[in-house]
Amino acid sequence: MDKFLRKSCVFGAILLVFALIFAGCEMGVKEKNKDDKTGDFNSTLVITGQPRYDSYIEGGDFDADPIIISVTASIPGAEESDLKYQWYSNTKASKRGGTAISGATESSYTLTDTAAGTYYFYVVITHEVDGVVKAQKTSDPITVKIAATVDITPNNTVTVSLTKRNYIRGFGGMSTPWDNAPDDNVNDFETMFNPDKLGYNISRIMIPPDNTDIDEMMRAFVGNETRFSGDYFYTNNKLPVRNKDHSTYYDKVKIVNKYGGYVLASPWSPPAAWKTNDSTNAGGHLREANYGDFKDYLKRYCEIMYENGAPIYTVSLQNEWTFEAKGYEGCEYENTEHATWWNQAGNFLDGVKGWGGGKEIAKVQAMSGESHNEINRLNSVLVSTGTQSTPYGSTVRAYIDLLGRHIYGSGISPSDFLPNAQNHPTDPKEIWMSEHNVNSGGASTYPNDSTWNYVWPFMNEVDLTLRLNHENAFIWWTAKRFYSMIGDDTYGTVDGDILPRGHGLSHFAKFAKETGRVDVTVTASNANPNAFAGNNTGPKIMAFVTLNDEFYAKPVETRNRRWKGVGPDAVPANLTVNDIKAISLVMFTPTNNSGGGGTNMETVKIDLPAGFTIRSATAMRSNRDEQSKYEEVAVGTDKKSAYVDLNAGEIVSVMFKK
Numbered sequence: 001m002d003k004f005l006r007k008s009c010v011f012g013a014i015l016l017v018f019a020l021i022f023a024g025c026e027m028g029v030k031e032k033n034k035d036d037k038t039g040d041f042n043s044t045l046v047i048t049g050q051p052r053y054d055s056y057i058e059g060g061d062f063d064a065d066p067i068i069i070s071v072t073a074s075i076p077g078a079e080e081s082d083l084k085y086q087w088y089s090n091t092k093a094s095k096r097g098g099t100a101i102s103g104a105t106e107s108s109y110t111l112t113d114t115a116a117g118t119y120y121f122y123v124v125i126t127h128e129v130d131g132v133v134k135a136q137k138t139s140d141p142i143t144v145k146i147a148a149t150v151d152i153t154p155n156n157t158v159t160v161s162l163t164k165r166n167y168i169r170g171f172g173g174m175s176t177p178w179d180n181a182p183d184d185n186v187n188d189f190e191t192m193f194n195p196d197k198l199g200y201n202i203s204r205i206m207i208p209p210d211n212t213d214i215d216e217m218m219r220a221f222v223g224n225e226t227r228f229s230g231d232y233f234y235t236n237n238k239l240p241v242r243n244k245d246h247s248t249y250y251d252k253v254k255i256v257n258k259y260g261g262y263v264l265a266s267p268w269s270p271p272a273a274w275k276t277n278d279s280t281n282a283g284g285h286l287r288e289a290n291y292g293d294f295k296d297y298l299k300r301y302c303e304i305m306y307e308n309g310a311p312i313y314t315v316s317l318q319n320e321w322t323f324e325a326k327g328y329e330g331c332e333y334e335n336t337e338h339a340t341w342w343n344q345a346g347n348f349l350d351g352v353k354g355w356g357g358g359k360e361i362a363k364v365q366a367m368s369g370e371s372h373n374e375i376n377r378l379n380s381v382l383v384s385t386g387t388q389s390t391p392y393g394s395t396v397r398a399y400i401d402l403l404g405r406h407i408y409g410s411g412i413s414p415s416d417f418l419p420n421a422q423n424h425p426t427d428p429k430e431i432w433m434s435e436h437n438v439n440s441g442g443a444s445t446y447p448n449d450s451t452w453n454y455v456w457p458f459m460n461e462v463d464l465t466l467r468l469n470h471e472n473a474f475i476w477w478t479a480k481r482f483y484s485m486i487g488d489d490t491y492g493t494v495d496g497d498i499l500p501r502g503h504g505l506s507h508f509a510k511f512a513k514e515t516g517r518v519d520v521t522v523t524a525s526n527a528n529p530n531a532f533a534g535n536n537t538g539p540k541i542m543a544f545v546t547l548n549d550e551f552y553a554k555p556v557e558t559r560n561r562r563w564k565g566v567g568p569d570a571v572p573a574n575l576t577v578n579d580i581k582a583i584s585l586v587m588f589t590p591t592n593n594s595g596g597g598g599t600n601m602e603t604v605k606i607d608l609p610a611g612f613t614i615r616s617a618t619a620m621r622s623n624r625d626e627q628s629k630y631e632e633v634a635v636g637t638d639k640k641s642a643y644v645d646l647n648a649g650e651i652v653s654v655m656f657k658k
Helices: 003-012 186-193 213-224 232-236 249-258 288-307 335-345 374-377 394-400 443-450 452-468 500-512 550-551 555-564
Strands: 048-050 055-057 069-071 072-074 083-090 108-110 117-129 134-139 143-148 158-170 170-175 202-206 262-267 314-316 352-355 358-362 365-372 402-406 428-436 473-478 515-526 540-547 578-588 604-607 616-622 630-631 640-644 650-655
Touching: 003 578, 083 443, 134 604, 158 374, 158 452, 158 540, 158 555, 158 578, 170 186, 186 202, 186 249, 202 428, 213 249, 213 288, 232 443, 249 262, 262 288, 262 352, 262 428, 288 314, 288 335, 335 394, 358 555, 365 374, 365 428, 374 402, 443 452, 452 540, 452 650, 473 500, 500 540, 500 555, 500 578, 515 578, 550 555, 555 640, 640 650
Parallel strands: 055 143, 158 604, 170 202, 170 473, 202 262, 262 314, 314 365, 365 402, 402 428, 428 473
Antiparallel strands: 048 072, 055 616, 069 108, 083 117, 117 134, 117 143, 158 515, 352 358, 515 540, 540 578, 578 650, 604 640, 616 630, 616 650
């Protein structure tokens, strides 16, 4: 049994319609097809952004706000002017056999026909130098729908309000370096973080602890010269033995950053020489005499990441400082030790540049130690007595940007806001649920975890984290594993395949990341929605708003504060439709592990706030038979309501743009 399974036993795309059928695989650096022509120029034309669209609603003001489709492409060493574009219309969803559109020779094309109907397009991109074609690629085909409105009699109604709840930063999983975890490679990261695939935006990585010289540690680590490059996993799972490859450590971070994501780096232990038990394993504390050494260790790690073109967003003090791990890396801190470390460290990351949300940031964000479920001990980071009434002092609070916690054990239950954290009137802190894992049982039942019926305990945990615990991010334990998002060649999974839990988290990643959660009310004739009790089968429904562009143009680090109404450029307490540009919902109807007990919500009417007129809409559906399939949305004649079918055992997400 691997470490994270043992631990479990201890602890108890796009938002937009392709409408949508792609006729071929994504263009990649190594892929060729009959439409690609490569000359003697030693470079590769890459489509970096395939055309993506919504399903539009008939009768919109398309003169004032036209429908524009676009593509992005690049070629190493080439000038933008060397890339030529030609758009084609077609009678089917294919990138062959179309008719060239006269004058459509830019990277974007504005539709001229906006009557109700279905339209198909693709674009051919040519790299040309001095009249000689050096390379050529054809985009994926795209289907643009302009739909008529309808009215339908619903079975249930969901009404979206603009009452603000928590800011939603994002979703993702852990990249685990231990030799008992499967290799996750750059292709897996492309699958997870490419918005045209799963669309995640947070990766958690481990900081290796085996040398007090972090420069030497990282050199040896990425050079596969450490104990982390082993063959344990492959030997014990009777697979071909191979050493685990950490040479792509920086490359995987670069992929997350390329797609506008965030990287959290977590230490499982300080180096052994600085601990009371002289071991990287748990059962010891960091010696106070070495607090400064470890501060410098973490700071230098962040600098190394930046120097290698892989800057991170945040670094935490310690993985599970509240838990004594058995048999693997760990370090415990008493509440006073945790606070003393921060008082001594101060703003130790000032001037250390990082990256997040697609932008360079002036300072890597400092995260508290990530607690093992103890919500009150997490709160004690900010208060002196463990209560929520006595501030620890402005110094400690000022040094910590984010809070991290896990929901093992008693943590897997609803908890209220922490006034000194999330609801502090002048300094609200984001809380990231940065690790959890749940398995179906022992080894004999592990194959269940990669099946559709076992997606629901996972989805219920996302619901718990966002809706009931009001947290800002959800990060699963190791992202690539048979019980996770990406298959690893064990327990019936195929290496690199997307698993049901991968598709489930993709609904949240595509429809809820970088949004503000708002309230919904449900008038249901046949359900008790939004209840939570472990693997409860009640339907779960959440709504989110995408704010106007100027909100995202401001610093990524302050998004939660501004959403909470603090500081300059704060989002108003009374949110209006003028403050937002889109509304999305994620709805799912869990079943039990046998596939029964779910609720057929049938036809659900979605009522949007007054003043929100739907210009475009798209939905994605996952069930036992089909996963992450895009579909049209029926929009009401009032253009502020819509209808979707939601049956037992399904996930349906929908986005409306005004």
